[in-house]
Amino acid sequence: VSDGPVVILAGGTGGAKLARGMLDVVGGENLVVIVNTGDDIEIYGSYVSPDPDLVTFWLADRIDSRGWGLEGDTFQVMDGLRELGIEVWFNLGDRDLAICLERARRLQSGERLTEAQQALASALGVAARVLPMADQPVRTRVQADQQWWSLQEFLIRRRGQGEVQDVDFRGRGAARPTPEVLAAIADARAIIIGPSNPVISIGPILAVPGLSEAIVASSAPTVAVSPIVGGAIVKGPTESFMRWRGQSLDGAGIANVYAPLLDGIVADEPSAPLPMLETSTLMNDPESRRRLAEQTLSFALTLPQ
Protein backbone atom coordinates (compact mmCIF):
# COMPACT_ATOMS: atom_id res chain seq x y z
CA VAL A 1 0.00 0.00 0.00
CA SER A 2 1.25 3.46 -0.93
CA ASP A 3 2.15 5.76 1.94
CA GLY A 4 0.93 8.67 -0.14
CA PRO A 5 -1.98 10.89 0.87
CA VAL A 6 -5.62 10.05 1.06
CA VAL A 7 -7.19 12.09 -1.73
CA ILE A 8 -10.79 13.21 -1.47
CA LEU A 9 -12.70 14.82 -4.33
CA ALA A 10 -15.14 17.29 -2.83
CA GLY A 11 -17.71 19.83 -3.84
CA GLY A 12 -20.46 20.69 -1.40
CA THR A 13 -21.13 19.95 2.23
CA GLY A 14 -21.04 16.14 2.06
CA GLY A 15 -17.51 16.06 0.70
CA ALA A 16 -16.39 18.69 3.20
CA LYS A 17 -17.81 16.71 6.11
CA LEU A 18 -16.13 13.52 4.92
CA ALA A 19 -12.84 15.43 4.62
CA ARG A 20 -13.25 16.66 8.18
CA GLY A 21 -13.81 13.08 9.34
CA MET A 22 -10.78 11.90 7.37
CA LEU A 23 -8.68 14.59 9.06
CA ASP A 24 -9.30 12.77 12.35
CA VAL A 25 -8.37 9.44 10.77
CA VAL A 26 -5.14 10.24 8.89
CA GLY A 27 -4.10 13.75 10.02
CA GLY A 28 -3.66 16.89 7.93
CA GLU A 29 -0.27 15.93 6.53
CA ASN A 30 -1.79 12.83 4.91
CA LEU A 31 -4.90 14.47 3.51
CA VAL A 32 -5.42 16.17 0.14
CA VAL A 33 -8.81 17.48 -0.91
CA ILE A 34 -9.28 18.29 -4.60
CA VAL A 35 -12.12 20.76 -4.78
CA ASN A 36 -14.57 22.01 -7.37
CA THR A 37 -13.97 25.60 -8.48
CA GLY A 38 -16.88 25.70 -10.92
CA ASP A 39 -18.91 27.75 -8.40
CA ASP A 40 -16.24 30.44 -8.05
CA ILE A 41 -17.54 33.96 -8.52
CA GLU A 42 -15.95 37.39 -8.66
CA ILE A 43 -18.13 39.77 -6.69
CA TYR A 44 -17.70 42.69 -4.23
CA GLY A 45 -14.18 43.23 -5.57
CA SER A 46 -13.33 39.81 -4.23
CA TYR A 47 -12.82 36.31 -5.54
CA VAL A 48 -15.20 33.89 -3.84
CA SER A 49 -14.38 30.17 -3.96
CA PRO A 50 -17.44 28.63 -2.30
CA ASP A 51 -16.43 24.96 -2.36
CA PRO A 52 -12.71 25.33 -1.53
CA ASP A 53 -13.65 27.63 1.35
CA LEU A 54 -16.39 25.30 2.52
CA VAL A 55 -13.81 22.52 2.77
CA THR A 56 -11.25 24.88 4.35
CA PHE A 57 -13.69 26.15 6.96
CA TRP A 58 -14.75 22.59 7.82
CA LEU A 59 -11.13 21.49 8.18
CA ALA A 60 -10.40 24.56 10.35
CA ASP A 61 -13.43 23.82 12.56
CA ARG A 62 -14.67 27.29 11.65
CA ILE A 63 -17.77 26.40 9.61
CA ASP A 64 -20.92 28.15 10.78
CA SER A 65 -23.98 26.14 11.76
CA ARG A 66 -25.91 27.79 8.90
CA GLY A 67 -23.88 25.48 6.64
CA TRP A 68 -21.61 27.99 4.93
CA GLY A 69 -19.30 30.80 5.93
CA LEU A 70 -17.35 31.38 9.12
CA GLU A 71 -18.79 30.68 12.54
CA GLY A 72 -20.05 33.84 14.21
CA ASP A 73 -19.29 36.03 11.22
CA THR A 74 -21.01 39.41 10.95
CA PHE A 75 -22.64 40.93 7.84
CA GLN A 76 -21.90 44.64 8.16
CA VAL A 77 -20.68 45.11 4.59
CA MET A 78 -23.75 43.40 3.14
CA ASP A 79 -25.95 45.59 5.37
CA GLY A 80 -24.01 48.60 4.10
CA LEU A 81 -24.65 47.61 0.50
CA ARG A 82 -28.34 47.17 1.23
CA GLU A 83 -28.38 50.61 2.81
CA LEU A 84 -27.09 51.96 -0.51
CA GLY A 85 -30.11 50.42 -2.20
CA ILE A 86 -28.29 47.45 -3.67
CA GLU A 87 -30.08 44.12 -3.99
CA VAL A 88 -27.71 41.74 -2.20
CA TRP A 89 -28.46 38.32 -3.67
CA PHE A 90 -25.08 36.81 -2.76
CA ASN A 91 -24.55 36.99 0.98
CA LEU A 92 -21.01 37.04 2.32
CA GLY A 93 -19.90 37.60 5.91
CA ASP A 94 -17.37 40.26 6.81
CA ARG A 95 -14.50 37.92 7.69
CA ASP A 96 -15.45 35.71 4.79
CA LEU A 97 -15.18 38.80 2.58
CA ALA A 98 -11.75 39.55 4.05
CA ILE A 99 -10.63 36.09 2.93
CA CYS A 100 -12.08 36.56 -0.55
CA LEU A 101 -10.59 40.07 -0.91
CA GLU A 102 -7.19 38.70 0.05
CA ARG A 103 -7.60 35.87 -2.46
CA ALA A 104 -8.39 38.44 -5.19
CA ARG A 105 -5.37 40.51 -4.19
CA ARG A 106 -3.10 37.47 -4.39
CA LEU A 107 -4.48 36.47 -7.79
CA GLN A 108 -3.98 40.01 -9.08
CA SER A 109 -0.40 39.95 -7.82
CA GLY A 110 0.18 36.92 -10.04
CA GLU A 111 -0.29 33.97 -7.70
CA ARG A 112 -2.02 30.87 -8.99
CA LEU A 113 -5.38 30.00 -7.44
CA THR A 114 -3.68 26.97 -5.87
CA GLU A 115 -1.08 29.17 -4.16
CA ALA A 116 -3.66 31.66 -2.94
CA GLN A 117 -5.85 28.92 -1.45
CA GLN A 118 -2.81 27.33 0.19
CA ALA A 119 -1.85 30.64 1.83
CA LEU A 120 -5.40 31.24 3.08
CA ALA A 121 -5.79 27.68 4.39
CA SER A 122 -2.45 27.99 6.21
CA ALA A 123 -3.53 31.30 7.74
CA LEU A 124 -6.62 29.52 9.06
CA GLY A 125 -4.44 26.79 10.55
CA VAL A 126 -5.35 24.06 8.07
CA ALA A 127 -2.50 21.60 7.51
CA ALA A 128 -4.29 19.46 4.94
CA ARG A 129 -3.87 20.52 1.33
CA VAL A 130 -7.02 22.02 -0.19
CA LEU A 131 -6.36 22.00 -3.93
CA PRO A 132 -8.48 23.79 -6.50
CA MET A 133 -9.11 21.33 -9.34
CA ALA A 134 -7.49 23.77 -11.80
CA ASP A 135 -5.91 27.21 -11.76
CA GLN A 136 -7.79 28.25 -14.90
CA PRO A 137 -11.39 29.47 -14.61
CA VAL A 138 -14.11 26.86 -15.11
CA ARG A 139 -17.63 28.11 -14.52
CA THR A 140 -20.61 25.82 -14.07
CA ARG A 141 -23.72 27.06 -15.82
CA VAL A 142 -27.18 25.61 -15.60
CA GLN A 143 -30.03 25.90 -18.05
CA ALA A 144 -33.49 25.81 -16.54
CA ASP A 145 -36.73 27.11 -18.03
CA GLN A 146 -34.88 28.03 -21.24
CA GLN A 147 -32.55 30.36 -19.33
CA TRP A 148 -28.85 29.98 -18.49
CA TRP A 149 -27.72 30.71 -14.95
CA SER A 150 -24.39 30.75 -13.19
CA LEU A 151 -24.53 28.04 -10.57
CA GLN A 152 -24.69 30.47 -7.64
CA GLU A 153 -27.51 32.39 -9.28
CA PHE A 154 -29.38 29.17 -9.99
CA LEU A 155 -28.97 27.92 -6.42
CA ILE A 156 -29.64 31.24 -4.68
CA ARG A 157 -31.83 33.37 -6.93
CA ARG A 158 -33.84 30.44 -8.26
CA ARG A 159 -33.39 28.38 -5.09
CA GLY A 160 -32.37 25.47 -7.32
CA GLN A 161 -35.95 25.26 -8.63
CA GLY A 162 -36.94 24.31 -12.15
CA GLU A 163 -36.24 21.38 -14.42
CA VAL A 164 -32.54 21.23 -15.32
CA GLN A 165 -32.27 21.26 -19.12
CA ASP A 166 -28.52 21.49 -19.58
CA VAL A 167 -25.27 21.90 -17.68
CA ASP A 168 -22.13 23.46 -19.04
CA PHE A 169 -18.66 23.86 -17.55
CA ARG A 170 -17.55 26.99 -19.32
CA GLY A 171 -13.80 27.21 -19.82
CA ARG A 172 -13.15 23.53 -19.17
CA GLY A 173 -11.46 23.10 -22.54
CA ALA A 174 -8.65 25.44 -21.54
CA ALA A 175 -8.37 24.10 -17.99
CA ARG A 176 -5.78 21.55 -16.84
CA PRO A 177 -5.35 19.74 -13.56
CA THR A 178 -2.65 21.51 -11.57
CA PRO A 179 0.73 19.84 -10.97
CA GLU A 180 -0.28 19.53 -7.32
CA VAL A 181 -3.51 17.72 -8.26
CA LEU A 182 -1.73 15.35 -10.63
CA ALA A 183 1.00 14.58 -8.08
CA ALA A 184 -1.55 13.90 -5.34
CA ILE A 185 -3.55 11.54 -7.56
CA ALA A 186 -0.43 9.71 -8.75
CA ASP A 187 0.88 9.23 -5.19
CA ALA A 188 -2.47 8.58 -3.52
CA ARG A 189 -2.97 5.74 -1.10
CA ALA A 190 -6.68 5.92 -1.89
CA ILE A 191 -8.93 8.21 -3.89
CA ILE A 192 -12.35 8.89 -2.44
CA ILE A 193 -15.10 10.70 -4.28
CA GLY A 194 -17.02 12.54 -1.56
CA PRO A 195 -20.80 12.38 -1.11
CA SER A 196 -21.59 15.52 -3.07
CA ASN A 197 -23.77 16.25 -6.09
CA PRO A 198 -22.21 14.07 -8.83
CA VAL A 199 -23.19 16.49 -11.59
CA ILE A 200 -22.42 19.97 -10.28
CA SER A 201 -20.08 19.34 -7.34
CA ILE A 202 -17.92 16.44 -8.53
CA GLY A 203 -18.78 16.76 -12.24
CA PRO A 204 -16.69 19.90 -12.85
CA ILE A 205 -13.63 18.25 -11.26
CA LEU A 206 -13.91 15.20 -13.51
CA ALA A 207 -14.57 17.45 -16.51
CA VAL A 208 -11.12 19.01 -16.35
CA PRO A 209 -9.33 17.40 -19.29
CA GLY A 210 -6.85 14.83 -18.07
CA LEU A 211 -8.10 14.56 -14.52
CA SER A 212 -10.27 11.45 -14.93
CA GLU A 213 -7.46 9.88 -16.95
CA ALA A 214 -5.05 10.57 -14.10
CA ILE A 215 -7.39 8.81 -11.66
CA VAL A 216 -7.65 5.79 -13.95
CA ALA A 217 -3.86 5.72 -14.34
CA SER A 218 -3.25 5.95 -10.59
CA SER A 219 -2.59 2.69 -8.79
CA ALA A 220 -4.75 3.89 -5.89
CA PRO A 221 -8.13 2.27 -5.30
CA THR A 222 -10.95 4.68 -6.10
CA VAL A 223 -14.26 4.60 -4.25
CA ALA A 224 -17.26 6.88 -4.16
CA VAL A 225 -19.35 7.61 -1.11
CA SER A 226 -22.95 7.91 -2.19
CA PRO A 227 -24.61 11.24 -1.32
CA ILE A 228 -27.90 9.42 -0.85
CA VAL A 229 -28.88 8.92 2.77
CA GLY A 230 -31.99 6.91 3.51
CA GLY A 231 -33.11 7.19 -0.10
CA ALA A 232 -32.86 10.97 -0.19
CA ILE A 233 -30.39 13.79 -0.60
CA VAL A 234 -29.42 15.56 2.64
CA LYS A 235 -28.88 18.96 1.06
CA GLY A 236 -29.14 20.61 -2.33
CA PRO A 237 -30.92 19.93 -5.62
CA THR A 238 -29.17 16.71 -6.65
CA GLU A 239 -32.32 14.97 -7.86
CA SER A 240 -33.04 17.21 -10.83
CA PHE A 241 -29.42 17.08 -11.94
CA MET A 242 -29.41 13.26 -11.77
CA ARG A 243 -32.65 13.21 -13.76
CA TRP A 244 -31.04 15.43 -16.41
CA ARG A 245 -28.15 12.93 -16.55
CA GLY A 246 -30.72 10.16 -17.01
CA GLN A 247 -29.68 8.43 -13.81
CA SER A 248 -31.66 7.08 -10.91
CA LEU A 249 -31.26 8.61 -7.46
CA ASP A 250 -29.63 5.58 -5.90
CA GLY A 251 -26.27 3.87 -5.61
CA ALA A 252 -26.59 2.44 -9.10
CA GLY A 253 -27.19 5.90 -10.54
CA ILE A 254 -24.21 7.31 -8.64
CA ALA A 255 -22.00 4.44 -9.81
CA ASN A 256 -23.10 4.99 -13.40
CA VAL A 257 -22.09 8.67 -13.31
CA TYR A 258 -18.61 7.81 -12.07
CA ALA A 259 -17.96 4.63 -14.07
CA PRO A 260 -15.34 3.62 -15.19
CA LEU A 261 -13.38 5.33 -12.39
CA LEU A 262 -14.67 3.29 -9.50
CA ASP A 263 -13.26 0.24 -7.80
CA GLY A 264 -15.97 0.32 -5.17
CA ILE A 265 -18.82 2.27 -3.62
CA VAL A 266 -19.96 3.12 -0.11
CA ALA A 267 -23.71 3.46 0.35
CA ASP A 268 -26.42 2.74 2.88
CA GLU A 269 -28.33 0.29 0.66
CA PRO A 270 -27.18 -2.39 -1.74
CA SER A 271 -27.77 -1.20 -5.28
CA ALA A 272 -24.61 -1.00 -7.37
CA PRO A 273 -22.95 -3.72 -9.45
CA LEU A 274 -19.62 -3.01 -7.75
CA PRO A 275 -17.70 -4.03 -4.64
CA MET A 276 -19.63 -2.26 -1.95
CA LEU A 277 -19.47 -1.23 1.66
CA GLU A 278 -22.94 -0.98 3.10
CA THR A 279 -22.94 1.40 6.04
CA SER A 280 -24.73 4.46 7.34
CA THR A 281 -23.74 7.49 5.25
CA LEU A 282 -25.25 10.10 7.58
CA MET A 283 -22.59 12.48 8.96
CA ASN A 284 -24.42 14.53 11.56
CA ASP A 285 -21.73 14.66 14.24
CA PRO A 286 -17.93 14.38 14.54
CA GLU A 287 -18.06 10.70 15.47
CA SER A 288 -20.20 9.70 12.49
CA ARG A 289 -17.93 11.71 10.17
CA ARG A 290 -14.82 10.03 11.57
CA ARG A 291 -16.42 6.59 11.42
CA LEU A 292 -17.57 6.93 7.82
CA ALA A 293 -14.14 8.24 6.81
CA GLU A 294 -12.36 5.41 8.57
CA GLN A 295 -14.65 2.71 7.19
CA THR A 296 -14.40 4.15 3.69
CA LEU A 297 -10.62 4.23 3.78
CA SER A 298 -10.38 0.69 5.19
CA PHE A 299 -12.78 -0.55 2.54
CA ALA A 300 -10.82 1.16 -0.24
CA LEU A 301 -7.58 -0.40 0.94
CA THR A 302 -9.07 -3.91 0.71
CA LEU A 303 -9.99 -3.51 -2.95
CA PRO A 304 -7.98 -5.08 -5.75
CA GLN A 305 -6.20 -2.35 -7.64
Next chain:
Amino acid sequence: VSDGPVVILAGGTGGAKLARGMLDVVGGENLVVIVNTGDDIEIYGSYVSPDPDLVTFWLADRIDSRGWGLEGDTFQVMDGLRELGIEVWFNLGDRDLAICLERARRLQSGERLTEAQQALASALGVAARVLPMADQPVRTRVQADQQWWSLQEFLIRRRGQGEVQDVDFRGRGAARPTPEVLAAIADARAIIIGPSNPVISIGPILAVPGLSEAIVASSAPTVAVSPIVGGAIVKGPTESFMRWRGQSLDGAGIANVYAPLLDGIVADEPSAPLPMLETSTLMNDPESRRRLAEQTLSFALTLPQ
Protein backbone atom coordinates in the same frame (compact mmCIF):
# COMPACT_ATOMS: atom_id res chain seq x y z
CA VAL B 1 -25.47 88.68 -8.22
CA SER B 2 -25.79 85.31 -9.89
CA ASP B 3 -28.40 82.93 -8.51
CA GLY B 4 -26.04 80.07 -9.29
CA PRO B 5 -24.63 77.77 -6.66
CA VAL B 6 -22.14 78.53 -3.96
CA VAL B 7 -19.06 76.55 -4.98
CA ILE B 8 -16.62 75.34 -2.35
CA LEU B 9 -13.25 73.79 -3.18
CA ALA B 10 -12.48 71.23 -0.51
CA GLY B 11 -9.92 68.66 0.42
CA GLY B 12 -9.58 67.67 4.05
CA THR B 13 -11.61 68.24 7.16
CA GLY B 14 -11.61 72.07 7.14
CA GLY B 15 -13.22 72.27 3.75
CA ALA B 16 -15.72 69.56 4.66
CA LYS B 17 -16.73 71.42 7.83
CA LEU B 18 -17.17 74.67 5.93
CA ALA B 19 -19.30 72.84 3.37
CA ARG B 20 -21.46 71.48 6.19
CA GLY B 21 -21.88 75.02 7.55
CA MET B 22 -22.74 76.31 4.09
CA LEU B 23 -25.39 73.62 3.74
CA ASP B 24 -27.23 75.30 6.64
CA VAL B 25 -26.86 78.70 4.97
CA VAL B 26 -27.90 78.05 1.35
CA GLY B 27 -29.37 74.51 1.32
CA GLY B 28 -28.21 71.48 -0.63
CA GLU B 29 -29.72 72.54 -3.94
CA ASN B 30 -27.53 75.66 -3.93
CA LEU B 31 -24.30 74.01 -2.86
CA VAL B 32 -21.59 72.44 -5.03
CA VAL B 33 -18.39 71.10 -3.49
CA ILE B 34 -15.49 70.42 -5.86
CA VAL B 35 -13.29 67.89 -4.14
CA ASN B 36 -9.71 66.69 -4.37
CA THR B 37 -9.35 63.17 -5.74
CA GLY B 38 -5.55 63.11 -5.49
CA ASP B 39 -5.77 60.92 -2.37
CA ASP B 40 -7.93 58.27 -4.07
CA ILE B 41 -6.63 54.76 -3.67
CA GLU B 42 -7.63 51.37 -4.99
CA ILE B 43 -7.38 48.87 -2.18
CA TYR B 44 -9.34 45.87 -0.82
CA GLY B 45 -10.93 45.44 -4.24
CA SER B 46 -12.54 48.82 -3.71
CA TYR B 47 -12.07 52.39 -4.87
CA VAL B 48 -11.56 54.70 -1.90
CA SER B 49 -12.11 58.42 -2.40
CA PRO B 50 -11.06 59.84 0.97
CA ASP B 51 -11.80 63.51 0.40
CA PRO B 52 -15.05 63.19 -1.58
CA ASP B 53 -16.32 60.75 1.04
CA LEU B 54 -15.18 62.99 3.89
CA VAL B 55 -17.28 65.79 2.41
CA THR B 56 -20.18 63.45 1.68
CA PHE B 57 -20.20 62.02 5.21
CA TRP B 58 -20.06 65.52 6.71
CA LEU B 59 -22.95 66.68 4.51
CA ALA B 60 -24.92 63.55 5.43
CA ASP B 61 -24.28 64.14 9.16
CA ARG B 62 -22.72 60.68 9.21
CA ILE B 63 -19.08 61.59 9.91
CA ASP B 64 -17.57 59.73 12.86
CA SER B 65 -16.05 61.63 15.76
CA ARG B 66 -12.67 60.06 14.96
CA GLY B 67 -12.61 62.50 12.02
CA TRP B 68 -13.05 60.10 9.13
CA GLY B 69 -15.37 57.30 8.14
CA LEU B 70 -18.97 56.64 9.06
CA GLU B 71 -20.28 57.16 12.54
CA GLY B 72 -20.49 53.93 14.50
CA ASP B 73 -18.96 51.87 11.73
CA THR B 74 -17.48 48.48 12.57
CA PHE B 75 -14.13 47.06 11.38
CA GLN B 76 -14.83 43.37 10.97
CA VAL B 77 -13.23 43.05 7.53
CA MET B 78 -10.02 44.76 8.67
CA ASP B 79 -9.95 42.46 11.70
CA GLY B 80 -10.43 39.53 9.36
CA LEU B 81 -7.50 40.66 7.21
CA ARG B 82 -5.32 41.00 10.30
CA GLU B 83 -6.34 37.51 11.35
CA LEU B 84 -4.96 36.32 8.01
CA GLY B 85 -1.61 37.86 8.93
CA ILE B 86 -1.97 40.93 6.73
CA GLU B 87 -0.52 44.25 7.87
CA VAL B 88 -3.51 46.57 7.62
CA TRP B 89 -2.03 50.04 7.20
CA PHE B 90 -5.12 51.57 5.59
CA ASN B 91 -8.08 51.23 7.91
CA LEU B 92 -11.57 51.19 6.44
CA GLY B 93 -14.83 50.52 8.25
CA ASP B 94 -17.24 47.86 7.04
CA ARG B 95 -19.96 50.22 5.77
CA ASP B 96 -17.30 52.53 4.42
CA LEU B 97 -15.92 49.54 2.52
CA ALA B 98 -19.40 48.79 1.19
CA ILE B 99 -19.50 52.31 -0.26
CA CYS B 100 -16.05 51.95 -1.79
CA LEU B 101 -16.83 48.49 -3.22
CA GLU B 102 -19.97 49.88 -4.82
CA ARG B 103 -17.98 52.79 -6.23
CA ALA B 104 -15.48 50.34 -7.75
CA ARG B 105 -18.32 48.28 -9.20
CA ARG B 106 -19.88 51.35 -10.78
CA LEU B 107 -16.55 52.47 -12.26
CA GLN B 108 -15.96 49.00 -13.66
CA SER B 109 -19.41 49.07 -15.22
CA GLY B 110 -18.36 52.20 -17.11
CA GLU B 111 -19.68 55.04 -14.96
CA ARG B 112 -17.58 58.17 -14.58
CA LEU B 113 -16.23 58.90 -11.10
CA THR B 114 -18.58 61.89 -11.01
CA GLU B 115 -21.61 59.69 -11.66
CA ALA B 116 -20.55 57.09 -9.10
CA GLN B 117 -20.03 59.71 -6.40
CA GLN B 118 -23.39 61.29 -7.25
CA ALA B 119 -25.14 57.95 -6.87
CA LEU B 120 -23.45 57.25 -3.54
CA ALA B 121 -24.10 60.73 -2.18
CA SER B 122 -27.77 60.42 -3.18
CA ALA B 123 -28.00 57.04 -1.45
CA LEU B 124 -26.70 58.72 1.70
CA GLY B 125 -29.35 61.42 1.38
CA VAL B 126 -27.02 64.24 0.32
CA ALA B 127 -28.74 66.77 -1.93
CA ALA B 128 -25.67 68.98 -2.45
CA ARG B 129 -23.47 68.07 -5.41
CA VAL B 130 -20.15 66.57 -4.39
CA LEU B 131 -18.04 66.75 -7.55
CA PRO B 132 -14.71 65.00 -8.03
CA MET B 133 -12.32 67.56 -9.55
CA ALA B 134 -11.76 65.26 -12.54
CA ASP B 135 -12.90 61.86 -13.75
CA GLN B 136 -9.35 60.88 -14.77
CA PRO B 137 -6.93 59.60 -12.12
CA VAL B 138 -4.67 62.18 -10.50
CA ARG B 139 -2.49 60.82 -7.70
CA THR B 140 -0.67 63.04 -5.23
CA ARG B 141 2.79 61.78 -4.41
CA VAL B 142 5.14 63.19 -1.80
CA GLN B 143 8.90 62.91 -1.63
CA ALA B 144 10.36 62.88 1.88
CA ASP B 145 13.76 61.56 2.97
CA GLN B 146 14.63 60.79 -0.66
CA GLN B 147 11.65 58.47 -0.99
CA TRP B 148 8.39 58.88 -2.91
CA TRP B 149 5.14 58.05 -1.15
CA SER B 150 1.53 58.00 -2.17
CA LEU B 151 -0.21 60.62 -0.08
CA GLN B 152 -2.08 58.08 2.06
CA GLU B 153 1.11 56.15 2.74
CA PHE B 154 2.91 59.37 3.65
CA LEU B 155 0.15 60.49 6.00
CA ILE B 156 -0.52 57.09 7.58
CA ARG B 157 2.63 55.00 7.37
CA ARG B 158 5.00 57.93 7.92
CA ARG B 159 2.46 59.89 9.99
CA GLY B 160 3.24 62.91 7.79
CA GLN B 161 6.72 63.09 9.32
CA GLY B 162 9.84 64.13 7.48
CA GLU B 163 10.84 67.17 5.47
CA VAL B 164 8.78 67.44 2.29
CA GLN B 165 11.19 67.55 -0.66
CA ASP B 166 8.81 67.39 -3.58
CA VAL B 167 5.16 66.99 -4.46
CA ASP B 168 3.83 65.54 -7.67
CA PHE B 169 0.29 65.17 -9.02
CA ARG B 170 0.75 62.13 -11.18
CA GLY B 171 -1.63 61.98 -14.12
CA ARG B 172 -2.59 65.66 -13.97
CA GLY B 173 -1.48 66.24 -17.56
CA ALA B 174 -4.19 63.92 -18.86
CA ALA B 175 -6.85 65.15 -16.44
CA ARG B 176 -9.54 67.67 -17.27
CA PRO B 177 -12.15 69.40 -15.14
CA THR B 178 -15.45 67.59 -15.62
CA PRO B 179 -18.33 69.29 -17.44
CA GLU B 180 -20.12 69.44 -14.09
CA VAL B 181 -17.16 71.23 -12.47
CA LEU B 182 -16.85 73.73 -15.32
CA ALA B 183 -20.57 74.44 -15.32
CA ALA B 184 -20.63 74.98 -11.55
CA ILE B 185 -17.67 77.38 -11.69
CA ALA B 186 -19.13 79.31 -14.62
CA ASP B 187 -22.51 79.68 -12.95
CA ALA B 188 -21.26 80.21 -9.40
CA ARG B 189 -22.60 82.95 -7.17
CA ALA B 190 -19.37 82.74 -5.18
CA ILE B 191 -16.33 80.47 -5.18
CA ILE B 192 -14.86 79.66 -1.80
CA ILE B 193 -11.57 77.86 -1.31
CA GLY B 194 -12.04 75.91 1.89
CA PRO B 195 -9.64 75.95 4.84
CA SER B 196 -7.67 72.86 3.82
CA ASN B 197 -4.00 72.21 3.12
CA PRO B 198 -3.25 74.53 0.15
CA VAL B 199 -0.60 72.19 -1.27
CA ILE B 200 -2.04 68.68 -0.99
CA SER B 201 -5.77 69.25 -0.43
CA ILE B 202 -6.54 72.22 -2.69
CA GLY B 203 -3.35 72.04 -4.79
CA PRO B 204 -4.42 68.96 -6.80
CA ILE B 205 -7.74 70.61 -7.69
CA LEU B 206 -6.03 73.74 -9.00
CA ALA B 207 -3.45 71.60 -10.82
CA VAL B 208 -6.06 70.10 -13.13
CA PRO B 209 -5.32 71.85 -16.44
CA GLY B 210 -8.01 74.42 -17.16
CA LEU B 211 -9.54 74.53 -13.69
CA SER B 212 -7.73 77.61 -12.37
CA GLU B 213 -8.39 79.30 -15.69
CA ALA B 214 -12.09 78.56 -15.34
CA ILE B 215 -12.10 80.18 -11.88
CA VAL B 216 -10.36 83.26 -13.25
CA ALA B 217 -12.83 83.42 -16.14
CA SER B 218 -15.84 83.08 -13.86
CA SER B 219 -17.61 86.28 -12.87
CA ALA B 220 -18.03 84.94 -9.35
CA PRO B 221 -16.01 86.46 -6.50
CA THR B 222 -13.39 84.03 -5.24
CA VAL B 223 -12.27 84.00 -1.64
CA ALA B 224 -10.14 81.64 0.42
CA VAL B 225 -10.73 80.75 4.04
CA SER B 226 -7.37 80.42 5.74
CA PRO B 227 -6.74 77.02 7.35
CA ILE B 228 -4.69 78.77 10.05
CA VAL B 229 -6.48 79.10 13.36
CA GLY B 230 -4.77 81.02 16.13
CA GLY B 231 -1.47 80.85 14.29
CA ALA B 232 -1.52 77.09 13.89
CA ILE B 233 -3.01 74.34 11.78
CA VAL B 234 -5.93 72.50 13.35
CA LYS B 235 -5.21 69.15 11.72
CA GLY B 236 -2.63 67.63 9.38
CA PRO B 237 0.91 68.38 8.24
CA THR B 238 0.35 71.69 6.44
CA GLU B 239 3.45 73.39 7.81
CA SER B 240 6.04 71.24 6.06
CA PHE B 241 4.15 71.50 2.77
CA MET B 242 4.01 75.31 3.04
CA ARG B 243 7.73 75.36 3.83
CA TRP B 244 8.39 73.28 0.71
CA ARG B 245 6.38 75.82 -1.27
CA GLY B 246 8.54 78.56 0.27
CA GLN B 247 5.54 80.17 1.93
CA SER B 248 4.96 81.37 5.44
CA LEU B 249 2.32 79.73 7.60
CA ASP B 250 0.02 82.75 7.74
CA GLY B 251 -2.63 84.51 5.71
CA ALA B 252 0.01 86.06 3.44
CA GLY B 253 1.46 82.64 2.68
CA ILE B 254 -1.98 81.23 1.95
CA ALA B 255 -2.80 84.18 -0.30
CA ASN B 256 0.47 83.75 -2.18
CA VAL B 257 -0.31 80.09 -2.96
CA TYR B 258 -3.71 80.98 -4.42
CA ALA B 259 -2.81 84.22 -6.19
CA PRO B 260 -3.96 85.32 -8.72
CA LEU B 261 -7.28 83.57 -8.14
CA LEU B 262 -8.36 85.46 -5.07
CA ASP B 263 -10.59 88.48 -4.70
CA GLY B 264 -10.43 88.27 -0.91
CA ILE B 265 -9.43 86.19 2.05
CA VAL B 266 -11.01 85.18 5.35
CA ALA B 267 -8.61 84.76 8.26
CA ASP B 268 -8.39 85.30 12.00
CA GLU B 269 -5.51 87.81 11.80
CA PRO B 270 -4.71 90.61 9.38
CA SER B 271 -1.82 89.55 7.17
CA ALA B 272 -2.66 89.48 3.48
CA PRO B 273 -2.48 92.30 0.93
CA LEU B 274 -6.04 91.58 -0.14
CA PRO B 275 -9.58 92.52 0.83
CA MET B 276 -10.01 90.64 4.03
CA LEU B 277 -12.61 89.46 6.49
CA GLU B 278 -11.09 89.09 9.91
CA THR B 279 -13.10 86.60 11.94
CA SER B 280 -12.68 83.46 13.98
CA THR B 281 -11.92 80.54 11.68
CA LEU B 282 -12.40 77.82 14.28
CA MET B 283 -15.24 75.43 13.36
CA ASN B 284 -15.70 73.24 16.40
CA ASP B 285 -19.49 73.09 16.48
CA PRO B 286 -22.45 73.42 14.10
CA GLU B 287 -23.04 77.07 15.03
CA SER B 288 -19.44 78.14 14.36
CA ARG B 289 -19.48 76.27 11.05
CA ARG B 290 -22.73 77.95 9.99
CA ARG B 291 -21.50 81.36 11.14
CA LEU B 292 -18.17 81.13 9.31
CA ALA B 293 -19.94 79.93 6.15
CA GLU B 294 -22.47 82.76 6.34
CA GLN B 295 -19.87 85.43 7.01
CA THR B 296 -17.63 84.13 4.24
CA LEU B 297 -20.45 84.12 1.70
CA SER B 298 -21.63 87.60 2.72
CA PHE B 299 -18.06 88.89 2.50
CA ALA B 300 -17.55 87.33 -0.93
CA LEU B 301 -20.74 88.90 -2.25
CA THR B 302 -19.51 92.40 -1.24
CA LEU B 303 -16.33 92.13 -3.27
CA PRO B 304 -15.87 93.85 -6.62
CA GLN B 305 -15.75 91.21 -9.33
